[in-house]
Amino acid sequence: MDKEKLDNEFEKLWNETPVSNPEGIKEASWKKFHSETFAIKKQKSKPWRYYAAATILLFVLIGTGMYFNTENETENVVLAGxxxxxxxxxxxxxxxxxxxxxxxxxxxxxxxxxxxxxxxxxxxxxxxxxxxxxxxxxxxxxxxxxxxxxxxxxxxxxxxxxxxxxxxxxxxxxxxxxxxxxxxxxxxxxxxxxxxxxxxxxxxxFSRFVDFDNEKLTVVSTYIEENYGYKVILPKEYQNQKITIRINKKEDLKTIVQLLSEMYNLNFEINEDLKQIAFQ
Incomplete structure (x- = not known):
């Protein structure tokens, strides 16, 4: 997907905010996010913002289920076994x-x-x-x-x-x-x-996404702990790193962890017994 198409799709997704937000705020928020996300910078690390954008678009492109017209089947339903x-x-x-x-x-x-x-x-x-x-x-x-x-x-x-x-x-x-x-x-x-x-x-x-706008990586860690029940351990040098990303509130935990791993060139280990995720 070329940058122009990615940019257009990403802007549509960003505008999926509650109707109560004034258009001026939405437009200003998009311009700020766009300038930070798609700015051209020389960097040695991976272009993590494009990973984030690609993942966000993934939330839009997958799960294209269709409704199925049936008669009202609430009458006399017995489910057992x-x-x-x-x-x-x-x-x-x-x-x-x-x-x-x-x-x-x-x-x-x-x-x-x-x-x-x-x-x-x-x-x-x-x-x-x-x-x-x-x-x-x-x-x-x-x-x-x-x-x-x-x-x-x-x-x-x-x-x-x-x-x-x-x-x-x-x-x-x-x-x-x-x-x-x-x-x-x-x-x-x-x-x-x-x-x-x-x-x-x-x-x-309703809002099906949670936004992190130039937040510390530890804020995302806290979100994971509160919503998925896994304690996140980050290297000290990454705890003050900033991140801008939009996440589907019902996204699979492993997808989020893999995304963070790619963004910061980190390995991770998930301990199911301790309910712990360690990045290194």
Whole structure:
């Protein structure tokens, strides 16, 4: 991808900020970020800002799932055979029979039938983040209270405890929302949130990225610790290094670690037992 095309795509992504931000602030922020990111400098190290830009564009280009029109299937759904409950205080990772992945939040539960590979229907109580494997022949349906989320291949979060409102946040792809007893359908785009409660439904925007604008590398380390549960150890000489980058809030941890490794020419080691990442 040439620089002009990369620049244009990157600017579109940067402008994906909440609508509450004034256009003047967005424009000024972009100009500042653009001048720093694409400035021509003589340097011995790798051009890490281009690594960052390429990775950010990757968030846009992958996960192009499509919605699948079905009738409202919230009626008389019985899912049995497999029940997984997270009674811990940490997120639990679950790999489904079709290789889709779920990050199941504490105090949350999922259930699905034994023939899941052919009947991709799953019920959620609580909160779960889904990364769905594409299968055009078998749509993936998530039931939560009175709502149904229908998807072929994408990533999204579903949150809904019993007798409380349901929210669905879409990170990649496209999904269709249905509500029990209603003929209306809602189609979500990345960055949109569907909310249903008190018999009312609405769509609003949310920020699916976190921005680090000329921040110390230790700030990114803290973000990883707070959101992924891994302690990050950096060489002393890198702790005050500055970084400007935008990260998908639901990005895979290893992708982020590999990116930082490339940006600063560092090796890393992940210790799963200690939940620790050491750069060197």
């Amino acid at each position: 497999n029940v997984i409950e997270n009674k811990t205080t940490k997120i639990k990772q679950v790999i489904l029979p079709d290789s889709s992945r779920i990050d199941l939040s504490p105090d949350s539960k999922i259930s699905y039938a034994d023939n899941f590979a052919l009947n991709r229907k799953i019920e959620v109580v609580g909160e779960a983040y889904f990364q769905v494997k594409k299968d055009k022949q078998h749509p993936f349906l998530v039931f939560c209270n009175e709502t149904t989320t229908t998807v072929l291949g994408t990533s999204f979060t579903v949150k809904g405890f019993k007798e409380k409102e349901v929210t669905v946040e879409l990170y990649e792809g496209s999904v269709q929302m249905n509500v029990k007893g209603r003929d209306q359908k809602w189609i979500l785009k990345p960055g949109e949130k569907f909310t249903y409660g008190n018999h009312g439904a609405s769509i609003s925007e």
